[in-house]
Structures are given as structure tokens and as C-alpha cells.
Amino acid sequence: MSANAKAAEHLWQEDLLQVQGLRKTYAIKGSNKYKMTVLDGVSLSIKPNETVGLVGASGAGKSTIGRIIAGLESSDSGQLIYQGKDLQRMSAKERKEATSSIQMIFQDPYESLSPRMTIEQLVAEPLVIQKLYAKEPEQRRHAVREALAEVSLSPDRYLQRYPHELSGGERQRVGLARAFITRPKLIVADEPTSMLDTSLRLDLLQLMKELSERHGIAYLFVTHDLALTRGFCDRLLVLDQGKVVETGTPEEITEQPQHPFTQGFISALLELDSF
Numbered sequence: 121m122s123a124n125a126k127a128a129e130h131l132w133q134e135d136l137l138q139v140q141g142l143r144k145t146y147a148i149k150g151s152n153k154y155k156m157t158v159l160d161g162v163s164l165s166i167k168p169n170e171t172v173g174l175v176g177a178s179g180a181g182k183s184t185i186g187r188i189i190a191g192l193e194s195s196d197s198g199q200l201i202y203q204g205k206d207l208q209r210m211s212a213k214e215r216k217e218a219t220s221s222i223q224m225i226f227q228d229p230y231e232s233l234s235p236r237m238t239i240e241q242l243v244a245e246p247l248v249i250q251k252l253y254a255k256e257p258e259q260r261r262h263a264v265r266e267a268l269a270e271v272s273l274s275p276d277r278y279l280q281r282y283p284h285e286l287s288g289g290e291r292q293r294v295g296l297a298r299a300f301i302t303r304p305k306l307i308v309a310d311e312p313t314s315m316l317d318t319s320l321r322l323d324l325l326q327l328m329k330e331l332s333e334r335h336g337i338a339y340l341f342v343t344h345d346l347a348l349t350r351g352f353c354d355r356l357l358v359l360d361q362g363k364v365v366e367t368g369t370p371e372e373i374t375e376q377p378q379h380p381f382t383q384g385f386i387s388a389l390l391e392l393d394s395f
């Protein structure tokens with residue numbers, strides 16, 4: 121084993137994911153000359169089982185980081201080391217295999233679930249994509265039932281239903297079951313609660329926490345809502361204009377923000393709350 125590979129292996133004993141110097145630019149619409157820098161050298165790490173919150177103003181680049189980590193988008197440069205393996209150095213096929221244990225859940229459960237598929241088909245879909253249990257339909261059905269039970273949806277009640285027959289909270293649970301069915305080590309959760317009302321938000325976070333405790337799942341939780349991170353996140357990263365400017369526990373960030381951006385962000389939130 122090379123010295124580099126050894127160092128990477130050592131890192132993985134501590135960090136599930138290491139992101140170093142991530143940069144991303146997008147072409148500005150109507151211009152083939154100018155580009156907008158969205159991520160400007162982002163570094164972060166996530167330990168196994170850890171819940172890390174990514175907070176910041178709209179447009180700061182939070183979702184872009186999530187999408188790059190989940191493999192839905194590529195970066196311009198930077199390193200992504202997942203379970204000790206440098207993903208940027210792999211072929212697309214190798215990377216797909218290495219990241220099969222990273223899943224993503226989205227803000228809008230209405231958009232992310234195809235309306236023509238039953239809940240059984242929707243929850244089974246990640247297995248189909250990853251060609252898991254392809255020749256064992258019985259085991260596949262069992263895995264779907266198990267995943268639904270894990271998110272507290274009774275399989276007998278839900279398997280044959282369609283997304284439009286479900287409430288927003290139930291749909292988001294289906295999204296979580298879809299993420300869970302491949303037994304991920306890391307779930308990127310991009311504003312999963314923002315379309316739910318307050319009590320349902322807390323229910324979903326409670327469920328995510330229980331899943332993490334039972335199955336050792338780490339989360340990167342992208343949110344605007346700092347209040348939600350207390351009691352859910354172990355650690356927060358504050359993102360401003362494509363850079364991580366501060367990190368700390370939710371209590372540290374909300375009670376003693378150090379960076380001027382975080383101080384402004386918190387006081388703006390407090391002002392909003394007092395309306």
C-alpha cells in the first residue's frame with residue numbers, strides 16, 4: 121500500500137467523508153465568458169454516525185455541496201475522500217460503487233416521487249438502480265417492507281398506494297425509506313423539512329435521529345432553519361458565499377457566533393422571530 125493510500129486509510133478511521141478545497145463555478149446565463157463562483161474552496165469533514173448541519177443564507181452554495189457529495193453534480197476542483205478513498209481519482213463506474221452508500225433526500229417530496237409509481241415501486245427503485253436482489257424478488261419485497269417499517273409506515277397500508285394519496289409528512293417518510301433501503305452510511309438531507317409544518321418537522325427529525333442511532337447513519341443536514349439544528353445536529357458549519365466561515369455546536373453558533381457573517385445571520389433571524 122502506498123504512503124498516500126495508507127494516510128487515506130488512517131483518515132477514514134476518523135472521518136467518513138473529507139472534503140478539501142472544493143470549488144465550483146457556473147456559467148452566467150447569456151455569457152460564455154463570465155462565470156460565477158459558487159463554492160470557493162470548501163473544506164469539511166463528517167465522522168461516522170455524526171449529524172452535521174450546513175447553514176447559511178439563500179444562495180450560499182449549500183445545496184451545491186450536497187449535490188456534489190451525493191454525486192449528482194461534479195466540482196471544478198477539490199478532493200472528496202469517502203471511506204478513505206479519493207473519489208476524484210476514480211472512474212465513473214468505480215465512483216458509483218464507492219458511493220453506493222451515500223443517499224440523498226430532497227426538499228420537495230411532491231417533486232422527488234414519480235406520481236405514476238406505487239409506494240412499493242418507489243421504495244424498491246434504488247435497489248433496482250443498484251441491481252440489488254435482481255433475481256430475488258421475494259427478498260426485494262421483504263427489503264421494501266422492512267424500509268417502510270423503519271420509517272413507521274405500515275407496509276400493508278402503504279405498499280399499493282400512490283404519492284398523491286399521502287400527506288406531505290408521509291411522502292417525506294417514503295423519501296427517507298427510499299434513502300434507507302440501500303443501507304447508507306451517509307444521507308445528504310437537503311431541507312427535508314421545509315415544506316412540512318412545525319410538528320411534522322420535529323417528527324421527521326426524530327425519525328431520522330432514531331434511524332441514525334439504530335443503523336449508524338451520518339447526515340449532512342442542509343437547512344435555513346437554525347432552530348431545528350438544536351437537539352438534532354452534533355455540529356454546524358456556517359457557509360457564506362461559498363466558504364465555510366465558522367463551525368461549532370448549534371449552541372455555540374447561536375449563542376456565541378464568532379464570525380461577522382454568523383453574527384449578522386443570527387441577529388437577522390432573531391429580528392424575524394420577534395415579528
Ligand SMILES: Nc1ncnc2c1ncn2[C@@H]1O[C@H](COP(=O)(O)OP(=O)(O)OP(=O)(O)O)[C@@H](O)[C@H]1O
Binds near residue numbers: 146147176180
Ligand atoms: N445548475 C445551476 N446553474 C447555474 N447556477 C446555479 C445552478 N445551481 C445553483 N446555481 C446558483 O448557485 C448559487 C448557489 O446555489 P445553491 O442552491 O447551492 O444555494 P443554497 O445555499 O442551497 O440556496 P437555497 O438555500 O436558496 O437553496 C445560487 O446563486 C444559484 O442560483
